[in-house]
Amino acid sequence: MMRASRHIPFSSLLTASLFAVAIAAPTMAQDAKPQETKGISLASRSTLQLGEQIPELKGYAMQLRTIVLQPGAVAAYHSHAKRPVVAYLVSGEYVEHRDGLGEIVHKSGDQWVEGANVAHWSENRGAKPAILINVEVFQPR
Secondary structure, eight states: OOOOOOOOOHHHHHHHHHHHHHHHHHHHHHHOOOOSOEEEEEEEEEEEEGGGTOGGGTTOEEEEEEEEEEEEEEEEEEEOTTOOEEEEEEESEEEEEETTTEEEEEETTOEEEEOTTOEEEEEOOSSSOEEEEEEEEEOOO
């Protein structure tokens, strides 16, 4: 026995498709991770070779950086698997998009850590530069 096929009006298919895109768009936008850094400069950098201070840390360095994020600046998606950071926001506002946590808004005076389990990207949505101080441990190349 053959079943009769049902005709679904084009307008219904179009409405369903647009609805699906409208629901998925915000999720897709949140999942988009920028691959290029823009609007960020280093105001200063000081580096200390840790092996010269503590022999067991030969091959590692500690670096203090003052980073300026202009309005609209974006730091590309990256991981801190081998570059842990302690950060302090001197002024402005800084929005971090951390995997597993979503959006974190840092304000002037905030401090935080970015350890081995952190992968994220960030941006300055404000009208003023954000000035950030980072202290990080890394292996120079």
